[in-house]
Amino acid sequence: MKYNHDRPLSDFDQQLLLIRDAEFKPIAVSQMYFEDTFVFKTPEEAKKAYRMLELDIKGKWIGKVVGWWYGEQDFKKEVEKYERENDGYSKVLVHWL
Numbered sequence: 001m002k003y004n005h006d007r008p009l010s011d012f013d014q015q016l017l018l019i020r021d022a023e024f025k026p027i028a029v030s031q032m033y034f035e036d037t038f039v040f041k042t043p044e045e046a047k048k049a050y051r052m053l054e055l056d057i058k059g060k061w062i063g064k065v066v067g068w069w070y071g072e073q074d075f076k077k078e079v080e081k082y083e084r085e086n087d088g089y090s091k092v093l094v095h096w097l
Contacts, residue, residue, distance in 0.1 A: 002089065002091070003090060004031065004086070004091065005031040006093070007031055009095040012029045012036065012095070015036060015038070018064060018065050019038065019053065019065060024045060024048070026038050027039050027041055027072060027096065027097055028072075028096045029094075029095050030094045032068060032092060035066070035067050036067035037067055037068040038065075038067055039071075039075045040070070040071055043070070044071070049069055050069040054067075054069075079092045
């Protein structure tokens with residue numbers, strides 16, 4: 001089985017530092033659809049992190065950290081969908097933190 005990317009966890013160090021400095025606690029990182037992907041325990045935390053780090057308070061894009069933002073359960077569903085769409089050709093490589 002081949003993975004959808006071959007990036008080591010260290011590739012995400014800068015983004016994780018910014019996310020943690022903003023006092024969020026990601027539980028996993030990955031890459032899906034060519035975008036960095038950040039996973040949090042709840043969808044509410046993912047949404048708050050997205051709004052603080054990718055958008056400003058007025059909904060304007062600032063792009064401090066850019067990617068996909070998921071709660072854990074939604075992420076697991078998205079991984080299943082992603083792998084199904086790729087006909088089992090690749091498995092999503094997830095770095096659980």
